[in-house]
Amino acid sequence: MELIKELTTCITEVRKLREDLATASACPPLIPTGTTYAQITGRGTAGYGSSRRPLASQGSFPLPPTTSTLPLQIKVPTTKPALIITTKTPVGTRQETVEAFRKSISFGGAKYAPSKVSALAKNKLRVEFDSVRDCEDALRRLQDSEAAQVTAEPSKKLKPMIILKGISEDMPAEDLVGVLFGQNIEFDDFSEEDINFRFKRNNRNGKLYNAVFVVSPRLFRAAMLIGRIRLDHQRVYSEEFSPFLQCHSCLQFGHTRKHCRSEQIRCAHCAEPNHLEADCPTKGDQQAPPKCHNCAAHNARFPNKLNTQHRATSNSCRILSNIRAKIDNTIDYGQ
Ligand SMILES: [Zn+2]
Ligand SMILES: [Zn+2]
Ligand SMILES: [Zn+2]
Helix, strand or coil: CHHHHHHHHHHHHHHHHHHHHHHHHCCCCCCCCCCCHHHHHCECCCCCCCEECCCCCCCEEECCCCCCCCCCEEECCCCCCEEEEEECCCCCCHHHHHHHHHHHCCCCCCCCCCCEEEECHHHCEEEECCCHHHHHHHHHHHHHCCCCCEEEEECCCECCEEEEEEEECCCCHHHHHHHHHHHCHHHCCCCHHHEEEEEEEECCCCCEEEEEEEECHHHHHHHHHHCEEEECCEEEEEEEECCCCECCCCCCECCCHHHCCCCCCECCCCCCECCCHHHCCCCCCCCCCCCCHHHHHHHHHCCCCCCCCCCCCCCCCHHHHHHHHHHHCCECCCC
16 A cells, blocks of 8 residues: 555656646756756866866857757856056055056057956956957057056966766777867867876776866867767767865865875764764764864854855855865966
8 A cells, every 4th residue: 555655646746747847848948958967066076176067157158059959058167368467666555556557557548448457465466358469468568668667467377177078998098189189070170289188087987987188278168068079989078177176084175085194084074083974974864964074163263154064075165165266266268
């Protein structure tokens, strides 16, 4: 009887879902077919050089028809060209740098202006422009002006990385770039200078592997738009590979468990020492919500209190997301 009751509930639920789907299909789909859960959530679990953001955060582009026929807008992050502005004589405040910058260059009649000015450490400024041409023009004018009170240099950022997931072990890593160019028409405009193989990583499936590449911002954008890349008989997923690292042993940032020098292991779920999340006694317990060790440690030291009810490796952690944002900020995504 119990089983029959359960089955009846299931059937009712499925029927309800079907009805909902029928209603939903009348509206434009929000998510393309074949999109994984990790893609929808945007970021996988934080951790060892995590890959993420197949559908990333700023700027939008129509999906090329080779991948899907759905009118999905894929978002790829952008980085605008920028100058780093330093005053020629030391100043005490950022405001003085802003003043010196204003006195050094005028944008009246220039047909462009900086799109964003932000403060950096040591009273420096980062001045963004909408185009490389505008940025180069401002740089040249500042360099040519003897009266300029500031010096300017182009803001240098790191190249982005991509990870290709689930490559067959039959395909040697050193052949990847050649095959990738030979088989994907979307990369016809690129050369080997745009992509460099970095390292292999294990895939959950022992017969497959993942490969990480450092790429030019332009190739990064193309790869994000294609989504799946043809490699011999396969179509493999390409995602951003973030240099963000969190140790799953001590829960600190900037290194991995393999390189951890801390004596103390700590649970990412309950924040207690001496066991890892996998061995946590309270993990399945509904009554025991997770507790973030890093946010709890912050709260013990500072007056501004953070919510601690999340895992220390969760993307909802304020400390983790701040560190991730800082790292994203060092990467040149192009535009
Ligand atoms: Zn560690
Ligand atoms: Zn625990
Ligand atoms: Zn936290």
